[in-house]
Amino acid sequence: MITMIRYLSELLDERGRRHLHSMLLAQAAQGVLQGLGFLLVAPLVATLTSPPVDWGRLWFWLAAIAAAVAAHHVLLAWSTSLGYLVGTDVLTGFHERIGNHLATLPIGWFRGDRTGPIGRMLGKGTMDVANIPAHLLRHVVVGVTTPITMIGGSFLLDRRIGLAFTAGALLCALALRLLMVIVRRNDDDYEYDIGATASRIVEYARQQPTLRAYGVLDRPDLGTLEESLVRQQGSQSRLTIRGAWGLIAFFGTLQLVVTAVIALAVAFTLQGTMTLPVMIGVLIVTLRMLDPISQLGELAGLVQINADAIGRVRALLATPPLPEPARSAEPSGADIELRGVRFGYDGGPAVVDGVDATIPAGCFTAIVGPSGAGKSTLLKIIARFFDVDEGAVLIGGRDVRELGSAGVSRLTAQVFQDVYLFEGTIADNLRMAAPGASQADLDRVARTARLDEVVERLPDGWDTRVGEAGSTLSGGEKQRVSIARALLKDAPIVLLDEATAALDAANEAAVADAITELARDRTVIVVAHRLSTVVAADRILVLDRGRITEQGDHDALLTAQGTYARFWTERVRARGWQLAMKGNP
Incomplete structure (x- = not known):
């Protein structure tokens, strides 16, 4: 995620970077407040289950939860508007920047097989990159900062549960990393094949007279369009199937961690080493932690695909242009x-x-x-x-x-x-x-x-x-x-x-x-x-x-x-x- 944010920052202008950094700070604070809101439920439950009820403490915890929720929603509205603003910066600036860069590349760079990939990059690729700040980053940042906040707070509830959460988080992070590696490796092949297919479709449309004159339309085995479509279908199937196995591994790990933490909390309570209010707080934190982490897993593949789109834009912009002199020399003739x-x-x-x-x-x-x-x-x-x-x-x-x-x-x-x-x-x-x-x-x-x-x-x-x-x-x-x-x-x-x-x-x-x-x-x-x-x-x-x-x-x-x-x-x-x-x- 850090690499993706760094790449996105490099591709934006100064104004866009300021908006991006403000948005990330707002989203991180939003995730922390969301985690605190869930953690504050534990002392609230403890106050309610400890007769006689201390109404002063009860109102204090209720006010703290309300303040956290209110601040969370203010930051949500602000970060969302900033996200759309950065996404708009991407849409309005990328085409101009890519177009200006293309104009500096050697004319010989523009081979026929680059027509489809460039067209896809300027169309879907730009939309994918704009989608990152507009929609994806909030879920990713909140999906990371909320569990980190809740794991840190769990050490205050019970150090043993905090250590279990930490170990489980590391296992989930490894499973998530595996999923993203699978998607990245297969997405490169899929993007290459779909770009090649786009080039073949353009060629197919332009060469209709020749194709019909020689009866190639009736002989799909002779045409490269059919071959490109088959390759694209194969790479798409590999991306989907292998990505599904990665998701199964991630969610299986997550369920294992949740089950282990709940079992530990129940066991500690039955042994008398954990109070009932603390156990209830642990269960609330555990179950609420499922939502952002599950959403992070569901979006991981899409995040990687969009990160790959940023990588392709960066690779294009990194293509060295022809070196140009600061001032054009004056020729002395036409020899x-x-x-x-x-x-x-x-x-x-x-x-x-x-x-x-x-x-x-x-x-x-x-x-x-x-x-x-x-x-x-x-x-x-x-x-x-x-x-x-x-x-x-x-x-x-x-x-x-x-x-x-x-x-x-x-x-x-x-x-x-x-x-x-x-x-x-x-x-x-x-x-x-x-x-x-x-x-x-x-x-x-x-x-x-x-x-x-x-x-x-x-x-x-x-x-x-x-x-x-x-x-x-x-x-x-x-x-x-x-x-x-x-x-x-x-x-x-x-x-x-x-x-x-x-x-x-x-x-x-x-x-x-x-x-x-x-x-x-x-x-x-x-x-x-x-x-x-x-x-x-x-x-x-x-x-x-x-x-x-x-x-x-x-x-x-x-x-x-x-x-x-x-x-x-x-x-x-x-x-x-x-x-x-x-x-x-």
Whole structure:
């Protein structure tokens, strides 16, 4: 519990921490008063059972009990309001804090398998954390302080009973610890599986055309969603069953302790070593102690689950962001230099291994090579999706780490094969690159990217809504929007990753023309397989197994009869085969 409170305190701002500490003090005092209220019943019973009745003492104990109850209820109301206030602080502050932190993480950190867990964390995870101060902490704090107060007071009734209570409390604490360990170990697996299932559900919804085209809907054994659901069901069953065994162990221990204390009190009374009023007081304390401790056991699993939610939020917030300079350096141009660049994902084997290259400003450079050679990774390193493990990437003579993410972003425009458009109009998506762009600016870049053809045939023109992820547009249309957006940004460096892949002939020609326009007065780096794009490049880098094996222009590389020449021959043969197939009747 102490760890959970410390973690919660770390996640709150200064105002939230003050409210949290005040709430905890109020709840602890509330638990002490509740324990005292039950303990005061013992002298009250002793006064009533000791004739003649001392009415002065009787009224004194009644007044003490009433004062304890009244103070308890005042503290209950105050701590409850503070709990809701802290919970509100969590709800209002966590999304902003997590969102701000996510914005500082390397772009490459956002893999597809993190979509579900992050969404769950921002939804249910945040509610779980907010639920701790709003509802759970009061029961936990009172469930601990009330029994401690009553156990301390039991030493005043009878030292032997106090020792029995202490030993029993230690046994219950061990059983409770065992229950929480069981829940924690199984909750981690369950949260991982449910996050994976959420990612698969999103994938399943987005990939319906492919799934239906290949009949996967009728073959659940081929889909990962079915597998994820089975794994989630299994982990949920393990959490429930093993948690139930932990609860049985806890409540069995609690019943054993209660039975032992009652038996001792009765035995001591029959032996004459304990008076009847004291025995009645012990029985009252024992039976009343059952309620907070039982509630603590019932909530232990939920407390652990919510503590795990705090742990996951802390782990996300502890993910190191890209280091940013206090002040962004000023580049002296748009040339790019790679010096001994080495990089591997998550500390794994190098995907880019010792790359050295210089790309002059205004140069149109194509990167070619086999699949898995590290082409797209190299482009992401230049865009500072990641920081390199070794070496340096320089733009305009400045290390990208000195430029900072914002500085690199200002200098680069990026066009990827998997274009993502945000819900809104075509004009809205273009103005992301330049919020103050006029309609004339939009028309200008649309003509260059051949997007004007798309806009003219759409019923609402520029005001056409593209749907989630651009779902109302075709792949070629989305690519034209993406290139127009890059043109509107007017960055000196443009990075294109497979920009013409999977496009039909008409869209390929339109995109190729737009790339040519981009390359006219900018530094352009293209990862491409299309022959027309490669031939048009001023400079070609041949990447193989993370290393640059050749570099030069098209004619020089063909003459060298190396990797590039083999690549070219294979592409020419493939293109000839496609043309022959198209000519068949």
